[in-house]
Amino acid sequence: MSHDPYAIRPGERAVTLPDRVDAHLVFIGRIHTPFTMRAECPRQGRQDGPLCRIEIDAPWREGLKGLEGFAQAEVLYWMHQARRDLVLQSPKHNGETMGTFALRSPVRPNPISTSRVAIVAIGEGWVDVRGLDCLDGTPLIDLKPEHCAFSPPRN
Amino acid sequence: MSHDPYAIRPGERAVTLPDRVDAHLVFIGRIHTPFTMRAECPRQGRQDGPLCRIEIDAPWREGLKGLEGFAQAEVLYWMHQARRDLVLQSPKHNGETMGTFALRSPVRPNPISTSRVAIVAIGEGWVDVRGLDCLDGTPLIDLKPEHCAFSPPRN
Numbered sequence: 001m002s003h004d005p006y007a008i009r010p011g012e013r014a015v016t017l018p019d020r021v022d023a024h025l026v027f028i029g030r031i032h033t034p035f036t037m038r039a040e041c042p043r044q045g046r047q048d049g050p051l052c053r054i055e056i057d058a059p060w061r062e063g064l065k066g067l068e069g070f071a072q073a074e075v076l077y078w079m080h081q082a083r084r085d086l087v088l089q090s091p092k093h094n095g096e097t098m099g100t101f102a103l104r105s106p107v108r109p110n111p112i113s114t115s116r117v118a119i120v121a122i123g124e125g126w127v128d129v130r131g132l133d134c135l136d137g138t139p140l141i142d143l144k145p146e147h148c149a150f151s152p153p154r155n
Numbered sequence: 156m157s158h159d160p161y162a163i164r165p166g167e168r169a170v171t172l173p174d175r176v177d178a179h180l181v182f183i184g185r186i187h188t189p190f191t192m193r194a195e196c197p198r199q200g201r202q203d204g205p206l207c208r209i210e211i212d213a214p215w216r217e218g219l220k221g222l223e224g225f226a227q228a229e230v231l232y233w234m235h236q237a238r239r240d241l242v243l244q245s246p247k248h249n250g251e252t253m254g255t256f257a258l259r260s261p262v263r264p265n266p267i268s269t270s271r272v273a274i275v276a277i278g279e280g281w282v283d284v285r286g287l288d289c290l291d292g293t294p295l296i297d298l299k300p301e302h303c304a305f306s307p308p309r310n
Binding site for chain 2: 013015021023026027028060062063064065070073074084088101103104108110114116145
């Protein structure tokens with residue numbers, strides 16, 4: 001049975017993306033997960049989910065110094081297979097039409113996903129975590145201590 | 156007393172950014188806050204902080220449909236004044252040198268900040284929130300229901 005993941009569902013609306021580049025990203029590594037097809041990805045990661053490895057590219061590896069002091073991290077990654085032009089979406093699981101900003105779908109003008117993960121182990125240029133939901137090979141954008149865990153000094 | 160916010164502090168290390176563009180962002184709106192200088196920005200937003208307005212550009216306004224069903228949102232924004240090349244940083248408040256990925260500093264290879272905000276009101280193309288920490292005029296990248304509030308169906 002063929003299935004086009006890019007097909008527009010009833011109620012969905014596509015808009016014309018501005019012909020403009022406002023900022024650029026540099027991928028800083030890759031994420032390795034057991035999910036090799038979109039249909040296998042959970043709708044949201046769980047901290048009792050499978051072990052995943054975040055690999056940091058060589059120039060940025062020193063940036064991990066001190067991360068071992070945190071139990072949880074926030075991971076930002078690029079949903080490279082997602083379309084960017086839907087402003088209304090009808091998720092498959094219920095068919096209800098919602099605005100893109102009322103969903104955590106990968107389909108959005110800037111297809112960046114964020115996950116809160118449990119840090120399991122850290123090595124030279126890698127971090128093993130649980131809580132991701134993305135395809136194997138997903139480009140990494142950022143990694144930082146999770147809000148809750150990070151207690152800034154009083155301002 | 157003059158102060159260069161871009162000066163490198165003891166222990167900090169800059170790397171050469173790759174001469175490469177891996178993805179591009181389109182700003183989808185602006186954030187209005189009472190903070191007009193970097194020194195006024197709190198180190199992290201608090202949900203009892205000042206009221207801020209997120210303005211969504213016209214093409215994307217329909218994307219807010221359904222957001223009224225959530226009490227909290229996650230906001231992604233571009234730290235347009237931050238340098239991107241530090242892999243080790245010595246935050247001013249304690250002088251300890253840490254890796255960039257062990258900090259929530261705006262200085263990072265992809266200077267995207269995330270905040271968890273309380274939704275106060277939603278109108279045509281705007282959302283009033285509390286919990287932001289950024290400069291007035293900061294470019295908006297994304298807005299979505301907060302992880303905790305968002306309960307995906309079982310996979």
